[in-house]
Amino acid sequence: MRILGIESSCDETAVAIVENGQTILSNVVVSQIDIFAAYGGVIPEIAARSHLEAILPAVHQAFQKAGLVTDSGQDDWSKIDAIAVTHTPGLLGSLLVGTLTARTFAILNHKPLYAVHHLKSHIYANWLQASLLPVFPLIALIISGGHTQIVKMSAHQNFEIIGTTRDDAVGECFDKIAKILGLPYPGGPSIAKAAKTGNSSTYSFPHPMPGTLDFSFSGLKTAVLREVQKATEKPISFPSSQLAALLTDQQRADFAASFEQTAVDILIEKIKLALKQNPETQSLIIAGGVSANQRLRHDLQIFIEQQNSKLHNKINLFFPEPRFSGDNGAMVASAAYYEILSNITPSDPYTLNIMPRSEIK
Ligand SMILES: Nc1ncnc2c1ncn2[C@@H]1O[C@H](COP(=O)(O)OP(=O)(O)OP(=O)(O)O)[C@@H](O)[C@H]1O
Ligand SMILES: [Mg+2]
Missing domain, CATH: 3.30.420.40 (ATPase, nucleotide binding domain)
Known part of the structure; x- marks a missing residue:
């Protein structure tokens, strides 16, 4: 199962395509660190605007890097089984950009949409590329x-x-x-x-x-x-x-x-x-x-x-591998994969909302 994961809760615009919650087909991270180094911290309004500029090219790059393109070089959505996105918690404007992008692609391409909690995604970064998987409890x-x-x-x-x-x-x-x-x-x-x-x-x-x-x-x-x-x-x-x-x-x-x-x-x-x-x-x-x-x-x-x-x-x-410690789309896709295995109902792409604050669930 291939999941496209989108992450934009803070200052990284990230899109990844992951197979079965573990295998990375592509992992694109557009960081805004250079912009915010000049200010010494994240400015929410600027972060949201930067996400807007970066998100569509990042989605396209994720398809290109995964080699999932049609004969005419278009992003091949037929190879994607589901879309996952961070909808909570994070900066309001930043969350909106990723969530609205995911909702739009889910509607246009008739894909199930999974709304993932950001901290859950950080946890599931430990399932990515792992030869040994964590065991409960x-x-x-x-x-x-x-x-x-x-x-x-x-x-x-x-x-x-x-x-x-x-x-x-x-x-x-x-x-x-x-x-x-x-x-x-x-x-x-x-x-x-x-x-x-x-x-x-x-x-x-x-x-x-x-x-x-x-x-x-x-x-x-x-x-x-x-x-x-x-x-x-x-x-x-x-x-x-x-x-x-x-x-x-x-x-x-x-x-x-x-x-x-x-x-x-x-x-x-x-x-x-x-x-x-x-x-x-x-x-x-x-x-x-x-x-x-x-x-x-x-x-x-x-x-x-x-x-x-x-x-x-x-x-x-x-x-996690150091490249998956910070914000990335791959961990969102991995968390969503285990939601699918747990039979969690996908979100309605017409109504999914963002929440700047919420507890992990
Ligand atoms: N090598 C390191 N040692 C200590 N801290 C680090 C290191 N690398 C990154 N960090 C810290 O990690 C934080 C960024 O992590 P992350 O991207 O997970 O946070 P966030 O997404 O902004 O917040 P949250 O996940 O809580 O919404 C920053 O505070 C940064 O200074
Ligand atoms: Mg984070």
Whole structure:
């Protein structure tokens, strides 16, 4: 079964064609990072306009790259079984562009339309190109630009949120701290790069909300800001946007490394608690943009190996391929494939609406 997946919830216009939820025939991602690097963050109005320009060429490219073209070189819709689209959660204007595009193609080509929750798609990125598939019951740690959640799944389509952030998402925290340190947008990759030459034990930062599965990252951001003020000998009243220029390269690297290690340690502490509270867990899945972080991958791998040497019940750890960590259309198609296998009713292409906010389901 071939599914065309469309994703436009934030600042990536992405279209992919995926076979049976796993095999990638094409995966087109048009990123707006270059546009927003100049602003230091996403401007919703500009994101929506950029999606409008990129979406139809991206659909066409997805067909071309998959080799699904008619003799006259047109996109061959007869080779597509269903269309899947992110309709929630995300930026209102951005979601509208992808959803209206999917609705239109579904009507024109008489294809079933699947409306997929964005966080569900991040989870199903772990099914893409996988030689070994996750097994239930599983725990998914969703760490992205807008969300930080621990979700328990006893089967496909069964989601129970067992931990969530009370304030900022971890990806947002990376982005905000990068700004304080004068590192470019998006903050995650630039902090990871700067951290390579830094010493992670130079500064110590708090681990909020110990003993619970909930997270809090806004205090961590403030703690880093206070340490930067101290290191630059500036008062709280000094404009934070001017602090970065006063840091040496080594201080910047040490802050990046110390913060990255703290964020990774917090995530692993929460996972440790979630696994302790759910000893029947078979698989641990990491999902969302922050799952690209190499320090996290390394430290979690070691943690799970240690756990498995002690436990009767071995846990398999899954990370998406780094190209599927961030937003992409392939994960939307994969999530929809398992909706089809679960006999979920397709959406009405004449009425499907978007929702900027909603819980995973
Ligand atoms: N190597 C990395 N280390 C840490 N964070 C990273 C890395 N690469 C990307 N990120 C972070 O991932 C986030 C983007 O992830 P993603 O695209 O999944 O988020 P989003 O789609 O904007 O938000 P959501 O999925 O919650 O709607 C950004 O905050 C970015 O800084
Ligand atoms: Mg995302």
